[in-house]
Amino acid sequence: MPDTAAVTPAPAGAVARAAARIDEATPPHRDRAVDALRAFAILGVVLGHWLVTALVADGDTLRAASPLGPMPWLAPVSWVFQTLAVFFMVGGHVATRSLVSHRARGGTHGAWLRARLSRLFKPVTAVLAVWTVAVPALLLGGASFVTVHTVAKLALSPLWFLLVFAGLTAATPLLARLSPLWPLAVVLHVDLVRFGLGGPAWLGWVNLVAGWLVPYTLGAAWTRGELERPRAGWTLLVGGAAATAVLVGFAGYPASMVGVPGAGVSNLNPPTLAAVTFGLAQCGLALLLRDRLRSFMARPLAWAAVALLNLSAMTVFLWHQTAMMATTATTLLAGRLPGLHTRPDGLDWVAARLLWLPVFVLVLGICRAAFHGFEQGNGRGRPGRRGPSRVVRVQHRSRRPEAKAARNA
Template sequence: MGTKMSAREIAAATPGARDRVIDLLRVASLGTVVLGHWLMAAVTVGADGRPAVGNLLAVEPKLQLLTWFLQVMPVFFFVGGFSHALSYRSLTRRTGAPAYALFLRARLQRLLRPTMLFVAVWGAGALAVQLLGGNGALTDVAARLVAQPLWFIGIYLAMVAFTPPLLRLHERYGWGAFAALAAAAAAVDVLRFAAGVPYVEFLNFAFVWLAVHQLGFLRADGRLRRPAVLAAAGLAGAVALVAFGPYPLSMVGMPGEKISNMAPPTAALLCHGMWLIGAVELLRGPMARAVARPRVWRTVVAANGVAMTAFLWHLTAMLGVYGAMLAAHVSLPAPASTAWWLQVPLRIAAAAAVTALLVAVFRRAEQPPAPAPAGTAAARRGSAPAAALGVTLALFGVLGLSMVGFAGLLEGHSAVLVAVRVTAPVTVLMCAAGWLLVETAGRTARPV
C-alpha cells in the first residue's frame, strides 16, 4: 500500500503536459460559490425573537447584477467535461475497451465518499437533536439549508453517467453536439413560456447543464479556438433574453420568485455560462503564467485536495458562526445596512476559520483511494448495467436529499422528486445503495 503524498510532493511530481489552468478553475469556481453563499446569507431576528435566514440579493435587488460574475457553476461543470473526457479516454486506452463501470467508480469515489460522510454526520446530528427536543428556529433552518447545495452533486453525477455516450456524439459531430443540446434547451423554454406546456421545463436540468459540460469536451480537444466569439454571443444572448423575455436578472435562485434562471435552468443561464466560459478562456494565458509559479501551484494542489469537503461543510460553518453570534447576544444589523457591511469581513473570516477546522476533521474522506484493477472486456461489460443503476440511484438520492433536507426526520417530512414523494431516510438509502452498486460494479473486473 502506497503512502499518501503531500501537496508539495504532488506539485513537484506534476507532469509538464498537465493543463494546470483547469485545476485552478476548479478551485476558483468552488471558492467563488462558497464566498457567494457566505455573502448572500442574511440572518435576522424577528419581533418574536425567532431568527430567519434571508437573501441579501432580495433585500438589495440592484446587487443581482453581481450574479453575472459570481454564478460560476457553469465554469465548474465545464471543467468537469474537460476532466471526464480525458479520464474516460485514458481508461479506455489502458483497458483496451470501453470501461464504463471502472470510469464511474474512479470518478465517483472522491465525490461520494465525502458526501456520504457529510450525510451520515448531519443525519445523525439532526436525529439526535430532535430526539432530545432541542429543535429551534435556527436549528430547523440549518437542517434544511445545509442540504440544498447537494443539488450540485446530483447534477455532477448525471454528467459523469452521461459522459460516454455524449463523448461519442462529440467525437462524431463536434460543435454540432453542443448546438443540438443548446437548441433543445431553447425549445424547452419556448414550450414552457409560449405554449404553457406543463413540466417540460424540468428537461432543462439535463439540456442546459449537459450543453455546458459539452463545452468541456471541446476544450479537451483544443476546439475552443475563438473564446471571444463564445463570450460575445453568450453575453449578447443573456442580455437580450433578460431585457426582452420573461427571464429575471439574477442568475441564482431568489426566494419567492415565480421564474428562476436556476431551478430549473433556462436558456438565459446557458447564455450566461457561454459568456463566462469564453471569458475565462480569454484569460488562459495569465492564469497559465500564474500556476507555473511553484508556490501558486502548491496552493492550487492543496486546495484541490480538500475542495469538495470545504464545499460540503461551508454552510454548516456559516450557520455555526451565526448561531454563536446569537448565543453571545451579538447584534445582527439590518441586511445591507452600513453596520451589516462593516460586519461582513469578520463573519466571512470566522466562517473560513470554522470551515478550515471542519476540513481538518473530515478531509480523510476525500483522499484518493487505490485504483481498481483493470479487467477483461467481458467482465467490464457485465458490470456496466449495475454501475448505471448505481449512479442513477445515487443521483436521485442526492437530488431528493437536497430538497427534503435533514429537518423533520421524526415527523416524516417529505418532498416531491419527479412526481414521487420521498423522505430523508429514503433518499439516504438510495444514495448508499447506489454508491455500493457503483463500488461493487467497478471491482468485478478480473485482473488481465
C-alpha cells in the same frame, strides 16, 4: 554573500520551500490552467453562498433570506460568484480526457465510472452522517422545526450538484461527441413553452439536466480540440453576454443568476435560458484566460495554493454551508448579531457580513481538518494513514508511458 536563512523570516521561508516542493512534484505536462479554473469555480460557489445567503432571527427561529431581494442592485455580485458553468465545463473536459486515456489502456467503462463516483461520493458519507445526528439533536434540544429545516436544507443544498454531476459523468461515453447546441436547443424550447406559451412549471426541471449539459459538453469539445482558437472563446463570451443582456433586459428574466427567496422566477432553480447563456459567456472568458493562467501558475506559491485547494475541493464544497450554518446558529446564543441574524436590507449588513467571512473560513478549516480524510479515500478520516497527494502520485506514475496519457485524469 549574506546568509539567506538570516534575512528570510522562518515562516515565509518554510512556505516558500513547501511551495517549491509541490511545484517540483508536479509533472511538467500537467495543464495547470485546468486546476486553476476548478479552484476558481469552487471559490466562486463558496463565496457566493456566504455573501448572498442570510439567516434572519425571528425570536429563536432562523429563516432564510437574501440581500438580493431588498437590494436588487447587488445582482452583479451573483454574476461574479455564480461559477457553476465553469465547474461543469472543467468537469466535462477532465472526465472525457480521463475516459479516453482509460480506454487507451484497455480499461472498461464500469471500472472507470466506479473510480470516479467513489471519489465523488465518499466525502458525502461524512456530511450526511453529521447531519443525520445533528437534526434530531437540534430538535431534541428545543430548536424549532422551521430553524432545523432551514439550516439543514441550506447545509445539504450542495448535494443536488453531485447528483447531476454524477449523472453526466456516468453518461460521458454518450456525451463525448455531443454538440452543446443540442442541449441548448432543449433549454430554449423548454423556456419557450414555460414562459411564452404558459406551459406547466414542472417542465422547467428538464433544464436541470439540459442546462448543465451545455457546459459539460463544452468541456468535451475542449478535449476534442475544438475550442483551442481564441475565436471560440470570444464567440462564447460575446454571444453569451449579448444573449443574456437581451433576455434580462427585454424578456423579463431576473438579473440575479442565483435564486432569491420570494422571487417569482429563479434563474438557477431550475436553470433558465438566461442562466445557460450567462454560463456560456463565463466559459468563453475562462477559455480566453487559459494562457495567462498557465503563466501565473508557473509561480510556485500560486500553484501550491491551487493544488492544495484542488486536493480538498470536495471537502470545501460539501462543508462550506455547514460552516456558515454552525457559525450562525451557535452565535445566536449571544443575541442578534449584525451580518448574521439581522435582515439583509442595507449596506451595513453587507459590511458586517464581510467581517464574518474570516470566521466562516476558520470554521470551514476545522471541518476540513476533521473530514478531509474521507476525500483522500481512506474512508475513515483518520490522520496518519494518508498516502502521498495526487500531485505527488502523478509525478511518480509519470515515469511510465501510459501515465503520461492519463495526465490530469
